[in-house]
Amino acid sequence: MDLIINKMSEEYASQIAxxxxxxxxxxxxxxxSSEGIEELMELPYYAVLNSNGxxxxxxCIGESAQVPAGAEMGAYSDGFIDIGLGMKPELTGNGFGFAFFTRILGYLQVxxxxxxxxxxxxAFNERAVRLYRNVGFEESMxxxxxxxxxIVMERA
Incomplete structure (x- = not known):
């Protein structure tokens, strides 16, 4: 699966919302809402496109990928970059997750x-937890x- 990473645009943000x-x-x-779209535009969010655009x-990366309750519980120590992601609903559960996530990781590693x-x-999202473990993430808390x-998961 050939995937392209672009800056977030208002059009992409509206679709995601x-x-x-x-x-x-x-x-x-x-x-x-306009606030939901604005968040996608203002914070470090990126769009992932297929080869047809x-x-x-x-x-997203950074604080926008964190759950505020986790910050209150001390889940987010320094030294890590947090990643949050989402795939178009029609594509979830169809075996695209590995290619999707590894492309994002590869982009970020570079x-x-x-x-x-x-x-x-x-924790109920067992598909995602399994994927993250398969890519080398381990539960930390x-x-x-x-x-x-x-579940907070880390990868060195």
């Missing part, structure tokens, strides 16, 4: 040479935000 995931993944639905996903990566995932358990 309109994506709707099926339960239990609806937890990841974005706000289609169609938006298939996105990722751009941010020598850094350590960390991500936070909802767990925390709750309300009733939802999160």
């Amino acid at each position: 309109s994506w709707k995931y099926e339960p239990p993944y609806d937890f990841y639905n974005s706000s289609a 169609e938006l298939i996903g996105f990722f 751009k941010l040479h020598g850094v350590l990566f960390r991500l936070t995932v909802a 767990r925390f709750y935000r309300g009733a939802i358990e999160f």
